[in-house]
Amino acid sequence: MSYKWNWGVLLDPVVTGENATYLEWIVHGFFITLGLTLCAWTLALVVGTVFGVMRTWPNRFGQAIGTAYVSIFRNVPLIVQFFVWYFVVPEILPAAIGDWIKGVKPNVQFFVVSVLALGMYTGSRICEQLRAGIQALPRGQRQAGLAMGFSTAQTYGHVMLPQVFRHIMPPLTSEFLIISKNSAIASTIGLLELSRQAQQLVDFTAQPYESFIVVTLAYVLLNFLILRFMAWINNRISLPGLMGH
């Protein structure tokens, strides 16, 4: 293979005239990916919890809404959801709102759309994990809570959810790792996150292997940080007598 390695390219000033080196582009992309992952993850946790509870709440209407949410957001490919949020939503909203959205700074648009798309999609997966966790609890837990005079909300808040979240820590960790990598799809609508920076480097330096190697290492680092963080949380919240502790 006729490839010329050139690691020094990382410290070259960028060809587009901005005051930066290619390495700074990658670092910048890393923080965008980190920010996007954290924001989308927070949204996914909130949305997933709300709908997961709704799917098990003793109320037909709420269950139907929860089911509809899961079937839509879990079944449509993530990349399509990005395009729908970015291209379609502003067109079907009233013209005034749509035009306002399209007038927002592009970088802000990209980020917000990406948080929405990633968060709502991952939320549907967390929703199902939460539902599975709730349904796996012995029925006596709910009944005991209600017998103690707790309302349904109190039973969920004080008895069931604290146990469920401890049980589903392993799949939640997986989801957190997955969302950090799914965030690369944001590059398709224009967000300059980590993978997009790698593509820019390929385009502008014609040194694809250096670019992809550095970016791969950056993703490995990000995933390592997430793993350590989730392990730390898991340690903090583990209770004796639950989950083999």
Place this chain on the structure above:
Amino acid sequence: MSLSTSIRCKRAGHALGHSVLAAALLGGIAAAQAAGPALDGTLKKIKDSGVVVVGFREASIPFSYYNDDKQPIGYSADITRLVLDQIKNKLELPGLQVRQLPITSQNRISLLQNGTIDFECNTTTHNESREKQVDFSNSFFIVGTRLLAKKDSGIKDFDDLKGNTVVVGAGTTSEILLRKMNAEKNMGMNVISAKDHSESFLTLSTGRAKAMMMDDALLAGERAKTRDPKDYVITGTPQSFEVYGCMLRKGDSQMKTLLDEVIAKAKTSGAAAKIYDTWFMKPIPPKQLNLDFPMSDTMKALFAKPNDRVTP
């Protein structure tokens, strides 16, 4: 070879063992000389495997794009066909198997270097940074980088872009030029880099961007795809001229000679001008629209004197 030698031996009747061997050796050398120097590089690979793999772009109207049968057609596709014919001739492989592989601006260099594709003639600009990794044939097209805008947008030239949002194709020379201009002249533009031409145009047509910067021939192609091409104008002083060449693996002199010859011959014989006429001056699929994009003077000069220089 051995059969014919042994027949000759029988006729001569008294050939000695070592002279038979010498005849066989001499015969072998003569045969090799008749076919020219031994093949190497890509041509050898093609000859040995009986397969040639060509890269093509899927949505670069009118250079390389799908027709209704999902086959790549266009100006560059026709050039590719000329090259393939010449490869078949040269290797004496009329039944050469041709495999076509869709490529993007992001993966084309890697796919060429790792041997997935053997060459590509599409819309790849021949520039200096790419020259470090790959070689380019004689140029077959010259474009200027200009703007496409809605007629009523008031955008006439690059100065009008101040404070506006502009879309460019990611990784293109236009992106470099536009971002440089933005940084140097402090124009306060928002530059969106879109993944491909269709997405760039979608960004323009939905009103997210005021203008789109790209190679003028591609702008004409994008404009022709719209419901109402008359609503859009191609405008602005060209910020650069770009030459398109066929991309091949670095240092592959036999392949380069072949590509250079095919392209030079197509130009001087008038075949390339005919291809130009078909795709730029006549109605083309899918909507039978005429791009109406007459050949520029720089390109006429290139056609008169084929070369592989970076600047036209």
